[in-house]
Amino acid sequence: MKKTILSVMIALSSIMAINAQHYYIGGSLGISSSSWKIDNMDNKARLSYSFSIAPEIGYNINEKTAVGLSVSAVISSSKTSAMGMDIDGNLRAGGLNESNGKNLKIAPYLRYSIFKWRKFDLMGMASVYLNTSKTKSSYVYNYSYEDESGQDDYYTESISGTKIFTLGVNIHPVLQYNLSNRILLLAHLNFFHLDFWKEKQKVIYNFEADEFAITTPGFNLGLDTNNILPAIGFIYKF
Numbered sequence: 001m002k003k004t005i006l007s008v009m010i011a012l013s014s015i016m017a018i019n020a021q022h023y024y025i026g027g028s029l030g031i032s033s034s035s036w037k038i039d040n041m042d043n044k045a046r047l048s049y050s051f052s053i054a055p056e057i058g059y060n061i062n063e064k065t066a067v068g069l070s071v072s073a074v075i076s077s078s079k080t081s082a083m084g085m086d087i088d089g090n091l092r093a094g095g096l097n098e099s100n101g102k103n104l105k106i107a108p109y110l111r112y113s114i115f116k117w118r119k120f121d122l123m124g125m126a127s128v129y130l131n132t133s134k135t136k137s138s139y140v141y142n143y144s145y146e147d148e149s150g151q152d153d154y155y156t157e158s159i160s161g162t163k164i165f166t167l168g169v170n171i172h173p174v175l176q177y178n179l180s181n182r183i184l185l186l187a188h189l190n191f192f193h194l195d196f197w198k199e200k201q202k203v204i205y206n207f208e209a210d211e212f213a214i215t216t217p218g219f220n221l222g223l224d225t226n227n228i229l230p231a232i233g234f235i236y237k238f
Helices: 002-020
Strands: 023-037 045-060 065-085 091-117 120-147 150-178 183-188 192-205 210-223 231-237
Touching (some): 023 065, 045 231, 065 120, 091 150
Antiparallel strands (some): 023 231, 045 065, 065 091, 091 120, 150 192, 192 210
16 A cells, blocks of 8 residues: 555656646846936936836747746836927926836737747747736926016926726747757847737826826737847746
């Protein structure tokens, strides 16, 4: 009896170990920041940054096919001098224009190997995604001026917000490079893609909280020059 129980435990452990080799985890991390000055505008500076994290987990069904789930989150912020016209019709900087955004995307996917050459593997990736984003922008413009009646201040302020919910399907190529038997690098070639989506956008304008919603279906096939650089990630196979 003891030998039978021991044999069953060894068999189950072997099955679990074999199955574990099919699972993998991975993801990507991104940080960007930029700043510059506006010439002839009192040397006012603009600052912006973004932070993104995109973990994923998956299962290799066979040597060619994998299924998984990816989650990505992006936080971004931008501050720049508010631009406007003074009472003489001249463009000038004054005040602050600020924007903050948050984005969350959940996407189950399927990847299929199309062509292999040495350590490279060209794959096609199809995903169904849910995406939600929220952006808040504020604009404050003010400056002091002097005219015939004396010195005075000009001031204007506004605030707006946008909430977007998107349900869509995305297909794009992925280039995989095998660093080792367990560690892989992935380059998502987003510049060529096929997209179907339906988007609902809700806009809140100014302090009066005027709201209106827009629902938009969409389709896109071809090259995207705004995404020439690939998104790089990694995978660790158990």
